Amino acid sequence: MTDLLVLFTALGAATVGGVFFAFSSFVMRALAQLPAAQGVAAMQRINVVVINPWFMGAFMCTLLLSIACVVVACLLWSAPRSAWLLAAGLLYAVGTFGVTMVFNVPRNDRLARLDAASAEAAVYWPVYVREWIFWNHVRTAAGLASAVCAILVWTR
Template structure:
């Protein structure tokens, strides 16, 4: 049975992954659909503003906190190698680190950076916006599933 600080780290990791999954599901379920329904110039401008606001401490603390906790839990799990929950904890760490954080860095952030350079009122902006919404949202679905599965895996590791 996982106990003490290791238990606390795992619970906090599960909660953090769940919070991140909640933010991402909101984007997949309705935010991106709402932005896509706007005229392209308005959608681009709104998403540019969202991308700036997302870098504030409230979200970044949870997002990066879950990343750090996943890394720490992976190391602690390898060092302690508990009798129970090892596979679930390592799976949760991998899901978050690669499926959520890794996808964010490799897929979503580059698209956000490209969108930041687009003039919302231009024809190029409108053309990029159409592909951006589809691609960004598809990768966001991956992040959502990975963060959700990571939280679930951490919980299974505790049972």
Template sequence: MFALKLFAVLGCGLVAGVFFAFSTFVMPALARLKPQEGILAMQSINITVINPLFMTALFGTAVVCLFLVIFCLLKWHYSASIYLLVGSLLYIVGTVGVTIAFNVPLNDALAKVDRSSAEGASLWAEYLTNWTLWNHVRTIAASAATTALAIALRY
């Protein structure tokens, strides 16, 4: 059980760090570019992010968190159950759920746009605002999940 909790803490923390980087300097840097350049850069990022290491961190952590939720529901008397449950749900819903429901559809729309068109420039302006907002949510959720799961390591 310790190994699963440790993997969840490290995974949540790693993902929180990636999202934090995007919120604090990657997206602001892309916003400084001309729309065509920003779109091209983000389209490239959205392709290269789909790799085994990041997907394992993002979704492997979710699988471990799902296992921890099931464990908590079956062993509610376990002293760390509330921390495991809260941390795991924050990650599953607030990080992976938000990614699937909000960030991925925005990425899909960006992938289809003609970056040299007026529509592209308009979409880029909206994308920067909306994608970054949802990324802030993911960052906070993953950071809070890391905290709750780290507390659970005490037990």
């Protein structure tokens, strides 16, 4: 049972971290190079379309798995793999999910309220891109680090 928990946590964290990596490495750079109205409109659509069963399933199921990792690690704390399991769970739950909810989602919500063609959107767009990418780098690193820690549970 623990092996399946670790496997699916690693796969989920790597998948979500990979999606965020794509945004950090090229998606946001491409959107930032568009005129503000087009970049804002595109990101507004992305923020709507991302709420789908495939992505949200991976994102939320991995959260549940990461919480289970924390619980199992605490219950089996004397086991040699518990620290890696705890790290995998916390990195995803706090660093990926938590950062998303506290830092990226509020920026997305603010962007959603703007008319893409407005002067206000044009002023906010570069601020949004800079701040959103910073926090996206954090959640990308946390997701991928979570996957690595889950993998290390098997190697220790």
